[in-house]
Amino acid sequence: MAGLNDDAQWIVLMGFVVSFSLFFLAMLLNQSTLVGQTTAEGVLDFPKNDIRDVKDVMIASSQYSSDPSKFAIIQEDITALALSRKGAVVTYTIISASPTDPHTHISIHYNNGVTEYNEYWTSL
Amino acid sequence: MVNDSGQLYTIEGIAAALIMLFTAYLVLSATSVYTPGDTHISDMQLEQLGTDALRMMNTPVDNSTSKSPLQDLLYYNGFEGQFNGTGFNTIFLNYVNNVTGSEIDNAPNGLHYMATVTYYDIANKTTGTLPLYANRNLTGGEHPVRVTEWVIVNKTFPGGGGGTDGKLRAVLVEVLLWRD
Numbered sequence: 001m002a003g004l005n006d007d008a009q010w011i012v013l014m015g016f017v018v019s020f021s022l023f024f025l026a027m028l029l030n031q032s033t034l035v036g037q038t039t040a041e042g043v044l045d046f047p048k049n050d051i052r053d054v055k056d057v058m059i060a061s062s063q064y065s066s067d068p069s070k071f072a073i074i075q076e077d078i079t080a081l082a083l084s085r086k087g088a089v090v091t092y093t094i095i096s097a098s099p100t101d102p103h104t105h106i107s108i109h110y111n112n113g114v115t116e117y118n119e120y121w122t123s124l
Numbered sequence: 125m126v127n128d129s130g131q132l133y134t135i136e137g138i139a140a141a142l143i144m145l146f147t148a149y150l151v152l153s154a155t156s157v158y159t160p161g162d163t164h165i166s167d168m169q170l171e172q173l174g175t176d177a178l179r180m181m182n183t184p185v186d187n188s189t190s191k192s193p194l195q196d197l198l199y200y201n202g203f204e205g206q207f208n209g210t211g212f213n214t215i216f217l218n219y220v221n222n223v224t225g226s227e228i229d230n231a232p233n234g235l236h237y238m239a240t241v242t243y244y245d246i247a248n249k250t251t252g253t254l255p256l257y258a259n260r261n262l263t264g265g266e267h268p269v270r271v272t273e274w275v276i277v278n279k280t281f282p283g284g285g286g287g288t289d290g291k292l293r294a295v296l297v298e299v300l301l302w303r304d
Contacts, residue, residue, distance in 0.1 A: 027210050029154060040164030049175045049271070053157035057274035057294060073246075074276060080244040083270070084251045085296055 016067050030090055051110055051117050054078070058092050059121065065094045088112035097123075166303075167269050174237075174271035174301040177219035181212075182273050194297065198241065198277045199250045205240060205282060209257030215261035217259065220301075234303050235262035238268075245283030252282055256297065 061074045073094070082090035088110055095105040105124040110116070181194040191199075193215060197208040220235050239256035262268070276294050 013196075016207070032154075036164075041166060044164055049171070053274050054274060056278065060274075061294065062278055064292060073291055074294045076246070077244045079273070081242060081251060081296045084296070085242055 045114060047086075047088070047110075047112055047115055050112070051115075052088075054082060054088075054110060055088055055108055055119065055121070056104065058094075058106055058108060059123075062094050062096075062106055062123075065096045065104075086112065137203035147182075164189060167267075170301055170303060171221055171269045173273055174269065174299055175273075177216055178297065178299065180219055181215055182275060192275075194273065194275055195277050198275055198295065198297070199279055202279055204280045205254055207254070207256050209239075212239060213257045213259055216299075235301065236266075237299050237301045238262050238304065239297065239299045242298055243281040243283075243293065244295075245281070247283040250283075253298075254282075264302060266301040266302040266304065271299050271301055273297045273299075 021075050057078060061071065061078070064070045064074060071094075078092075079090055089112070091109045093107045095101075097104050106121040108117070108119040108121060110118075130185060178194070181197075182192045194212075197215075199210045200208045211285060216237065216239070219237070220237075226295050236259055238258035238260070240253050241256050242251055242253045244250075245252045245278055273296070275297055276292055278292050281293055281295070
């Protein structure tokens with residue numbers, strides 16, 4: 001390589017460094033648009049309010065469980081509406097208070113295909 | 125006579141300074157890239173606000189009554205297929221717009237909603253939806269969230285069934301809520 005002019009080696013090297021770092025920064029920027037996507041989806045997909053609401057209405061309906069004809073209609077409403085409007089299979093059974101056991105027991109089942117939730121609720 | 129042999133270096137120095145300032149600006153502004161995750165944060169906030177408002181409306185105001193305001197508004201003297209929509213509008217907007225130190229008027233926060241009541245039609249084995257109230261029509265360009273509340277109400281709904289003889293029905297109040 002004798003006689004070859006190598007004055008600009010540093011400039012070429014720095015050019016490579018700058019171009020690679022720009023490429024790296026572009027990749028970072030590209031990835032940043034996806035930040036939080038799965039987190040937010042996970043929070044939104046989890047039916048926190050749906051489960052709370054349906055549990056509340058089940059507890060509210062338990063005060064009519066002593067009258068089977070009234071209660072059957074409410075229970076049918078809840079099951080049908082939860083399936084058609086919430087896309088969730090909801091079933092529940094109530095064991096009413098009795099002289100031997102003053103507590104009301106509700107067995108709650110909720111399943112929207114992604115989240116399944118079961119609870120055995122006992123009144124105070 | 126002033127020596128002017130360094131003019132080109134001066135210009136280069138100024139150009140370099142400008143490039144560095146511009147780079148610093150780019151780097152600082154890059155941290156505020158609006159990602160899809162950020163849009164869901166405001167959705168979650170709006171969803172919680174609406175859910176809380178409906179839940180407050182579905183709670184009896186004190187122990188002198190067992191009916192909540194929402195049950196009263198849906199009952200509306202038992203008229204079939206009709207609800208007290210203007211009453212719902214007043215209370216709901218009051219709750220969702222209630223902020224510290226501000227007069228409550230019509231949607232100061234730019235919150236709009238469309239509320240419906242969904243019931244189970246026993247005769248036809250389908251679900252039906254009746255309008256409750258809307259303070260703005262949905263045109264399709266909005267980005268609403270849906271909030272719901274279950275209500276047990278003593279009322280007749282289309283399709284008859286149990287409601288005709290004064291039996292209780294469970295219905296779903298659905299509210300599409302958006303901000304513009």
